[in-house]
Amino acid sequence: MKKLFLLPLLPACALLTPGCSQGDDTPPPSPTPVVDLRADNNRNGTIDWNDPTEDANEDTWDATHGAIFLANIDDDQSACPKTSSGGELLDDVDLAQCNDAQDTVINGDADLLDLAPLGTAPWAAAPDGTTGTLTVDDASAPYVHLFIQRNGALTFFDWQNGDVLSTDEVRAGATLAIEGTDVVRDPSVWNGYVTLTFTIDGTSDVVKMREAPIVTRHHLAKEEQVFVQAYSDDPGSIAMRSTLYSDMAGNGEGDGTTVGPVPSNVTEINGDADFGGTTPYDDQWTQDFFEVGYMSMPIAGGQQHVIDVYLRSANIYYTNPKNPLRDAGKVVFAQFRGPDAAGVQQFDMSSDPNMDSLNSFGNLETIPPYSLNGTNYPLGRLYRGSIPSFHPDASFEKMMEAQDVQPPVYIDTSWLVVGHVDETTSFVKVNSPRGWAMLVADPAMAKQMLQDQSTAGNGSTVMFAGKNWLDDNDVETPAQITIDQVLADTDVMSASDQAASAIDSELAILQPATGLTDSEIIHVPFLFESTQGYLDAYQPGMVNGLYYAEGTFAAPDPHGPLINGVDIFKDATEKALSAVGVNVVWVEDWDLYHRLTGEVHCGTNSKRGLLDGEQWWTSGY
Amino acid sequence: MFLLAATSARADGDRAFASVSTLDPAAHARLESSIATARSREPQLFDTVRNIVAHADDLDRRKEGRFYPMGALLRGSTRGRTGAALALLEPVLDPQRFALPQSSSARIALRAGLVEAAGATRDPAAAPVYRAILASGTELYELRAAAEALGKLAIDADVATLARLATTPGPKQDAVVAGLGSCRRVAAARALAAVASQGKTGMAAKQLLRSLSAMGSAWALATPNAAPASEIAAIRDTTARAAFAMFVSAPDTDVRNEAATALEVIASPDAPAWIAAQKSGASPELAAALDSLAQRLARARRTP
Numbered sequence: 001m002k003k004l005f006l007l008p009l010l011p012a013c014a015l016l017t018p019g020c021s022q023g024d025d026t027p028p029p030s031p032t033p034v035v036d037l038r039a040d041n042n043r044n045g046t047i048d049w050n051d052p053t054e055d056a057n058e059d060t061w062d063a064t065h066g067a068i069f070l071a072n073i074d075d076d077q078s079a080c081p082k083t084s085s086g087g088e089l090l091d092d093v094d095l096a097q098c099n100d101a102q103d104t105v106i107n108g109d110a111d112l113l114d115l116a117p118l119g120t121a122p123w124a125a126a127p128d129g130t131t132g133t134l135t136v137d138d139a140s141a142p143y144v145h146l147f148i149q150r151n152g153a154l155t156f157f158d159w160q161n162g163d164v165l166s167t168d169e170v171r172a173g174a175t176l177a178i179e180g181t182d183v184v185r186d187p188s189v190w191n192g193y194v195t196l197t198f199t200i201d202g203t204s205d206v207v208k209m210r211e212a213p214i215v216t217r218h219h220l221a222k223e224e225q226v227f228v229q230a231y232s233d234d235p236g237s238i239a240m241r242s243t244l245y246s247d248m249a250g251n252g253e254g255d256g257t258t259v260g261p262v263p264s265n266v267t268e269i270n271g272d273a274d275f276g277g278t279t280p281y282d283d284q285w286t287q288d289f290f291e292v293g294y295m296s297m298p299i300a301g302g303q304q305h306v307i308d309v310y311l312r313s314a315n316i317y318y319t320n321p322k323n324p325l326r327d328a329g330k331v332v333f334a335q336f337r338g339p340d341a342a343g344v345q346q347f348d349m350s351s352d353p354n355m356d357s358l359n360s361f362g363n364l365e366t367i368p369p370y371s372l373n374g375t376n377y378p379l380g381r382l383y384r385g386s387i388p389s390f391h392p393d394a395s396f397e398k399m400m401e402a403q404d405v406q407p408p409v410y411i412d413t414s415w416l417v418v419g420h421v422d423e424t425t426s427f428v429k430v431n432s433p434r435g436w437a438m439l440v441a442d443p444a445m446a447k448q449m450l451q452d453q454s455t456a457g458n459g460s461t462v463m464f465a466g467k468n469w470l471d472d473n474d475v476e477t478p479a480q481i482t483i484d485q486v487l488a489d490t491d492v493m494s495a496s497d498q499a500a501s502a503i504d505s506e507l508a509i510l511q512p513a514t515g516l517t518d519s520e521i522i523h524v525p526f527l528f529e530s531t532q533g534y535l536d537a538y539q540p541g542m543v544n545g546l547y548y549a550e551g552t553f554a555a556p557d558p559h560g561p562l563i564n565g566v567d568i569f570k571d572a573t574e575k576a577l578s579a580v581g582v583n584v585v586w587v588e589d590w591d592l593y594h595r596l597t598g599e600v601h602c603g604t605n606s607k608r609g610l611l612d613g614e615q616w617w618t619s620g621y
Numbered sequence: 622m623f624l625l626a627a628t629s630a631r632a633d634g635d636r637a638f639a640s641v642s643t644l645d646p647a648a649h650a651r652l653e654s655s656i657a658t659a660r661s662r663e664p665q666l667f668d669t670v671r672n673i674v675a676h677a678d679d680l681d682r683r684k685e686g687r688f689y690p691m692g693a694l695l696r697g698s699t700r701g702r703t704g705a706a707l708a709l710l711e712p713v714l715d716p717q718r719f720a721l722p723q724s725s726s727a728r729i730a731l732r733a734g735l736v737e738a739a740g741a742t743r744d745p746a747a748a749p750v751y752r753a754i755l756a757s758g759t760e761l762y763e764l765r766a767a768a769e770a771l772g773k774l775a776i777d778a779d780v781a782t783l784a785r786l787a788t789t790p791g792p793k794q795d796a797v798v799a800g801l802g803s804c805r806r807v808a809a810a811r812a813l814a815a816v817a818s819q820g821k822t823g824m825a826a827k828q829l830l831r832s833l834s835a836m837g838s839a840w841a842l843a844t845p846n847a848a849p850a851s852e853i854a855a856i857r858d859t860t861a862r863a864a865f866a867m868f869v870s871a872p873d874t875d876v877r878n879e880a881a882t883a884l885e886v887i888a889s890p891d892a893p894a895w896i897a898a899q900k901s902g903a904s905p906e907l908a909a910a911l912d913s914l915a916q917r918l919a920r921a922r923r924t925p
Contacts, residue, residue: 285685354632357686387875389824412878414827418686447840469698470673477669477698487844491696491741491803494841498834501885504921505878508913531690532733532762533799533831595694598685 036121037134037198037205039067039178043617045300047119059206061193063620067209068297069116069144069194071180073099073342074307076110082334087276091323095333096312096345101181104145104156110339112154113305115147115177116209116297120165120198122173130200132165134176137195143182143211144194149175170200180211183295183309183344185395187402212295213403214309214344215616218366218380219427219547220436221608223265226548228604229284230268236592237271237284240603244546247554247585256588269331283328284592285602287422288360289313290332292607295342296616304615308607310336314347314359314393321349348395358385358392358413362420362602364400367409368427368436369611372515378619381513382406385413385421405621409513411506415498417534422601424503425510426543428553430580432520437580438510439522439553441503441543443496446525449568450483453561459484461561463539467590483561492529492538499528499535522576525569526558536597540589542573544599548606553582556589556599630761630796632729641714644753649714655746656711659704669698670708674731675720681727689727691734692766696741706744709735713750733762740770740803748774755786755793764796772804775848780804784812790819799828802835805848807855810836814863822872827879830867833860837887861889868914869899869907881914885921892918 040046042053042065057065080098083089100107100114120132134157136144146157148169154177157163165174184192192211197204228244231237239256246254248263262268273281283289291311296304312333315326325347332343347359357363367381382400386392387410401408413419426439453461463486464479486492510516529538537544545555560569574584587600641649660667673680673695681689699705712719713735722728736754739747747770754767768786771779783804786797798816801809813833821829835841837860842853861884868880884892896915900908 284683288685354687360685362685388873389827389875412875414824415831416686417688417690420686469694470669470676479697481700490841490844490847493844494803494835494838497838497840497886498831498882501834501882501921504885504917505882508878508881508917529690529693530835531692532688532730532737533765533828534688536686536690536693592683596680596683596685597690602685 033126033200033203034121034123035132035198035200035203035205037196037207038119038121039196039207039209040117040298041065041067041207043068043298045298045303047117049121059195059208061208061210063618066617067116067207068212068617069178069180069209070114070212070295070297070305070307071183071342072101072111072114072145073180073182073344074114074340075337075342076100076114076339077108078338079107080333080337083275088278089275089280089330089334091320092325092330092345093322095330096343098333099337099342101145101179104158106147106154112177113299114307114340115154115179118146118176118178118196118207120170120174120176122171123200124171126167126170126200128167130167130170132170132174132198132200134159134165135197135199137197139190140194143180143190145179145181147177147179178209183214183399184211184402185346185399187398187404191402192404210617212297213405213616214293214295214311214400215379215403215405216291216293216364216366216382217606217608218368219608220368220429221611221614222550223548223606223608225607226263226266226546226604227286227606228266228268229271229281229286231271231284231592234271234592236590239588239590240592240600241268243557243586243588244554244600244604247587248548253557253586253588269328269335278327280327280330283326284596285328285360285362285598286605287362287602289315289326289329290336290605291361291364292605294610296610298615298617304610306340306610308336308341310341310343311361312343312345313361314345314351314396315356316347316349316351316353316359316393324349346393346396346399348393351393351395355390355392357419358390359396360418360420362418362422362598363392363413365421365425365427366406367514368429370434370436370514372513376620377407379406379614379616379621382408383421384408384410385416385419386410387412387414390414390419405616405619407621409510411509412502415502415535417531417536418597420602422544423537423541424506424543426545426547426553426601428522428547428577428580428582429550430582432580434516434520437520437522438514438516439524439543440507441499441537441541442523442525443500443503443527445523445572446527446539446569447487447493447496449525449572450487450561453483453563453568454487458561458563459487461563463561464559465562467559469595486527492527495530495535496527496538502535522580524573524576537594537599539569540594541599542569544601545587546600546604546606548604551582552585553577554585554587554600554604556594557586559590629794630759630764630792632762633760641750641753641757643756644714644749648749652707652710652714652746652749656707656714659707663702663704663708666699666702666704667708667711670695670711671719673698674712674722677722677727677731678724681722681724681730684730689730689734691730692737692741693734695734695738699738699742706739706742706747709739709742710747710750729760729762732760733766736763736766736770740766740773743773745774745776748776748779752779752782755782755797759792761796764793765800768797768800769803770800772801772809775804775806780806780808784808787812788815795825795828798832800832802832805836805842805852805856807852807859810856810859810863814859817863817867820870822876826867826871826876830864830876830879830883833864834883834886836860837864837883837889839886839888857887857889858891861887861892862895865892865895865899868910877910881917884914885918888918888921
């Protein structure tokens with residue numbers, strides 16, 4: 001299955017071979033010992049032997065210098081097994097075990113690109129018998145592999161079992177490479193920084209490198225791929241996809257009953273897919289069971305090599321320690337993992353099941369980049385619902401914090417039935433000095449709008465017209481209700497009042513943390529209701545939408561009251577967003593999503609690109 | 622989720638259905654008779670409930686988050702129907718007639734949801750069922766829903782019972798406190814205020830504050846028949862004072878933030894004066910928190 005990668009297939013010898021870097025800058029033979037280990041300290045993607053910036057301060061790492069390597073945990077040959085002999089997807093533990101770093105060979109052309117170059121300068125005059133050692137600090141040793149070019153191929157450099165650079169290798173200079181075998185999960189165990197020490201005859205050269213962190217994407221980055229669950233016969237799934245795809249094609253909302261061509265940038269996850277008699281992907285909450293981040297390192301030409309990282313949610317559904325996780329999350333390994341695409345899961349079986357919903361990725365968003373009071377957040381900030389008494393899986397949270405480049409902002413979402421940040425907030429790109437604005441649910445605005453209509457004599461106008469609560473078995477239970485009935489509903493008013501204040505509490509954290517002014521907040525009107533003491537959107541929560549293209553926000557159709565033929569909630573939202581240059585398209589999500597406490601964002605996902613010039617290593621973190 | 626003492630009621634989906642073993646046989650018989658009469662008048666209503674019960678497992682499997690919102694579905698599906706409470710409580714009284722859910726979480730959601738939706742009808746005929754659940758129930762959400770339902774009826778004797786259960790440390794206290802926010806009566810407000818003085822911490826404190834805010838909600842109190850008109854001012858004052866006391870004595874930021882949230886919901890016109898008075902002699906940390914609270918309340922957009 002795996003093969004050694006031969007030297008002639010190297011894409012650029014300049015990356016790895018001493019004396020073969022940019023320009024002819026081969027160091028001259030030296031009569032004194034030459035102990036010089038080089039990595040891509042200056043981050044131009046090459047090993048530069050005569051460029052002093054490649055050597056300067058190479059034993060430290062900061063925003064200005066320091067070499068980078070990747071956790072080589074993708075599957076470049078798509079060789080990882082996915083199913084058992086019975087056709088079922090493998091257990092969670094087994095699925096996650098396989099990736100390109102789990103062996104000590106180079107898995108094809110593409111795999112070589114996932115390794116970071118290292119080299120030792122030649123010491124042509126080295127005496128017979130001279131050898132060199134190359135070692136890794138103790139904390140990093142279990143998490144990196146070193147490779148050395150021998151007999152025309154990169155082979156495993158087993159320094160822990162006595163492998164050394166031979167006299168010939170010392171004389172000629174060695175071509176080496178490094179890969180990480182895992183992402184950073186717990187900084188108290190390993191923080192991702194590696195100290196490499198090259199020694200000859202008691203003289204050493206030290207290079208410090210850092211493993212690329214997982215960076216999550218934000219809404220300023222261009223969307224490349226939209227993901228949505230597809231059930232072939234479910235009217236709710238058909239309605240959602242019909243309207244979304246039609247919107248994406250620029251054809252308006254669609255009829256809600258016919259799914260048009262799947263847009264080229266949409267990946268449908270087949271909710272009906274059968275694996276040995278099981279349907280693990282039967283889970284319409286596409287947002288919740290995976291999140292797409294990336295890790296990257298510089299390569300030649302000012303580019304960067306990117307591995308997408310598909311994070312699996314830490315939702316624990318079962319007690320089987322080999323197979324405890326939310327089934328649909330297997331898609332991370334079974335469908336997405338592949339060339340330059342990695343899967344990562346991290347969970348603690350002892351996590352409190354009562355808090356499990358917080359592990360879904362509707363509760364992991366990224367605040368777009370900004371600066372505040374002299375502190376820059378060029379990659380944005382992680383954004384989650386988490387308080388000491390109600391929080392996501394601690395081991396997952398620790399892993400995300402350990403990436404260290406997107407300092408998190410935590411708010412209290414314990415008042416929500418679902419508990420996700422996407423239920424009350426979202427972000428859109430706007431033409432302003434900040435470049436983005438925040439959408440916020442506003443129950444007070446919704447109540448005032450309804451009161452205004454009641455005062456104007458429209459209190460008998462219905463909302464939710466034509467929608468049903470449950471319409472199976474031909475038992476219709478109409479959801480429609482008049483404006484005055486809603487306003488007189490003590491329970492809805494109480495819940496909405498509490499929601500309004502809880503959202504103000506969120507803002508009391510978010511505004512100081514981001515510097516967002518009131519004018520940078522776009523209010524989205526909808527009410528809340530209570531179930532078992534917790535709150536969720538009473539009307540389709542329009543803030544819970546998908547910012548899927550430059551300037552376009554796909555929101556759930558609110559089915560609000562029609563006054564003079566105009567849905568007042570659609571109208572208010574369209575006007576508020578068009579004022580900042582964002583177009584709203586409406587998606588039908590009532591049956592399969594809203595009735596089950598989720599909306600459009602909960603039912604979709606996206607993979608986004610990098611901003612122009614985005615380089616995590618210059619972030620200062 | 623409620624943070625409970627070791628002896629407190631817990632979420633429990635093992636049992637098939639609510640316990641009404643303490644329901645008086647005569648009351649049970651009367652309810653059965655009423656159900657039979659209501660079914661003959663509105664068979665479709667009863668079919669709707671039966672249909673939802675039959676779908677409970679599937680709905681639960683497809684939920685997002687910790688609960689399927691069964692109460693909201695049942696409430697919406699039976700809204701405005703005369704026999705709604707009876708239809709909703711039939712599965713509680715006669716579970717053997719229904720195809721009940723198998724999964725633990727679906728059972729929890731259905732049990733609580735049926736009681737919660739029945740409670741929303743404010744039908745006094747259902748009161749004996751709520752009382753029976755309060756007397757013999759042991760499951761957290763079922764007890765919470767029964768307390769909420771009985772609280773909405775606001776019958777004096779029941780309010781007294783709820784107040785006693787809320788203020789008495791024991792297995793039912795947290796569940797009753799969580800449900801008592803819907804009981805907009807002065808006696809209930811005083812009970813929550815008394816609990817507030819018991820030094821609750823963590824999620825139990827936050828849940829208490831949510832009950833205070835639900836009870837004193839300015840928007841809720843502005844709806845028709847939310848509370849006796851003669852008691853509204855006292856309810857607002859009592860709940861606001863309790864929330865403010867918890868703000869001042871809060872052991873941590875989380876509880877203090879929750880108290881600020883509650884004070885914003887209750888919107889007592891006296892809160893600015895309490896803040897100003899409390900600042901005298903306050904620690905720098907508390908004084909800063911009070912300043913923030915004052916600013917927040919001033920910013921809040923509240924139009925009952």
